[in-house]
Each structure stands twice: as C-alpha cells, then as structure tokens.
Amino acid sequence: MRVFGFIIFFIYAYFELSFFIKVADSIGVFLALIGIIATSIIGFSLIKKQGLNNLSIMQQKIANNQSPKDEIIKSVSLLFAGFLLLIPGFLTDMLGGILLIPRVQDYIVRFIVKKFPFKVRSFSSSNNAQLNDVIEGEFERKDD
Template sequence: MPLLLLLFIAVPIAEIALFIEVGDWIGLWPTIATILVTALIGTTLVRQQGLAALERARTALAEDRLPVAEVLTGACLLVAGALLLTPGFLTDAIGLTLLIPPLRNAIGRAVAGYAARNGRFTVHTTGGGHPGGMGGHPGGGPGPRRGRGGAPIIEGDYVEVDPDSPDPGDPPHDGGHTDPDRGSGR
C-alpha cells in the first residue's frame, strides 16, 4: 500500500509542475488546448482499439480459444482511457504508451510474469501455443482435443446409470407398497 499512497501524492505534484512549466513555455490557453486535444485523440484511439480487441475476443471464443491476449488488451485500454481522461501531461504520456501494441504486449508480459512469480496465479505451460504470442489457451497450449465432427473432447470421470433403476434418493413410486428388495420404505 505505501507505493499506491506514494503514487497518489507524487503524480499530482508532477502534473502540477508540468502544467506550470508547459504553461510558462507555450502559454495558458495552448496548454489547456493541448490537454483537451490529447484527451479527444486518446479516447478516439481507445475506442477504436477496444472495438478491435472485442472483435478479436469474439473470434477467439468462436474458435474455442481463450481470449487471453484480448483480455489483457482490454485491461490495458481501460487503464489507458482512464489516464487519458485525467488532465495532465504525465498521465497522457503513460496512457498513450499503453495504446502502442508492442509496448502494451511487453508491459502485459511483464505484469503476468510478476504476478506468476508472486503467487497471484499459476502459469501452466503445455507447449504449442498461439502463434501471436500471449493469446490462445491457458499456458499457451494447443487448445482442447477434438473428437468426431470437430467437437471438443470433455475429459472426466463418470458413473454408469441404469435408466430403469430408480434413483436411491427418490421416494418409492408404487402407491405406498414396499418392495421387499428395497427395504421397508419408511
């Protein structure tokens, strides 16, 4: 928590200092105009990239792939949008950085690696993977095995049930008469 508190104190101070410096350099109204223009351009870019990421996520789900990269992209775009809407040059610079896909992917890999090393989640690797890098199935695996007709194979334990035998938890359905093989029925 101390890091978060430090950020909440340091970022506004840095933004105020940058406002003063840029305002002295280019003037009050150009400074305000620059902040508004970066917010408009940033939100437009966030919207375009967000819709593209949503479409890629739909495609991944239609192909029975987990949209891991798309979720990461969406999270980065959410943070970028919040930073771009926050008035300031420092937050705009960080927000615009998150809109550059190679930088966003590098940041995402670093955050995922950090979270995996610190026990936030476990990464299982099975080989194969999605050619695009971070996307695909958990751990970058090749995806679910397929059976006849391309249907995914669901693996698990099962118990065979005779459809003619009653469920042991059901009450008897013979009008109150008991079956000598099933006990007293009370």
C-alpha cells in the first residue's frame, strides 16, 4: 500500500511539473509563479465567501429544525477545495477551482445523498422551549 502511495505521488508530481514547465515556457517563469500565487489568493477569498454563506444557511436551517446535511457536504467540498488550492501548482488549482463551482457542489451533494442515504436528527434548545412548562417557586439555601 505504501508503494502505491509513492507511485501516485510521483505521477502527480510528474504531471504538475510538466504542466508548470509548459506554462512557464509560454508565458515565462516569473509570470507562471505569479499565476500560481494569484490563483491561490483568489481561491481562498472565494472559499471564505462561500464558506461564510454556507455557514449562515446552515444556521438558518438548524434554527428552522431542518436538516443541514446538504450544507455539511458542501462544507466538506469547500474544505477539500481549500486544501487543493493550498498545494502549489496549476493542476491542483484547477481542481480546487472546479470544486468551487456551485453546480459542481450541487452535483456532489446529489451524488453523495443518493449513494449514502442517511438521516440527521437535530436537537436544539428551541425544542425544549416549545413545551411551555413553567415551574414557579421559592427556595432558601441553608448552610450547615
């Protein structure tokens, strides 16, 4: 299993370096490096924006006693996209950018929910507030 991991890593490194050399050959090494840094910065800003939007939708669904499973799956997709954008290289930046597209995220959510049907139970303090049981009384603390 360890050998398989090394083989995959070297195949990835080969393709990433080959792609970088082709891009650097056409636009120059300096511009290629700036391109890698720029795609990472732009990608992280998009992840931050989509992540905060996803978090607010998740909070609204929890407040309305709805299942936030779709947003949880989208959050995992955003986390994976952020990891791919963190790794320097054009191929990983393209894969991370593809994961940031909302239609791709929706497709991933539909695929995962279809393959792995699961139920989510939501417990919140608002459920207890609906009971409307109020107990009034007085107490006195006696120290020994």
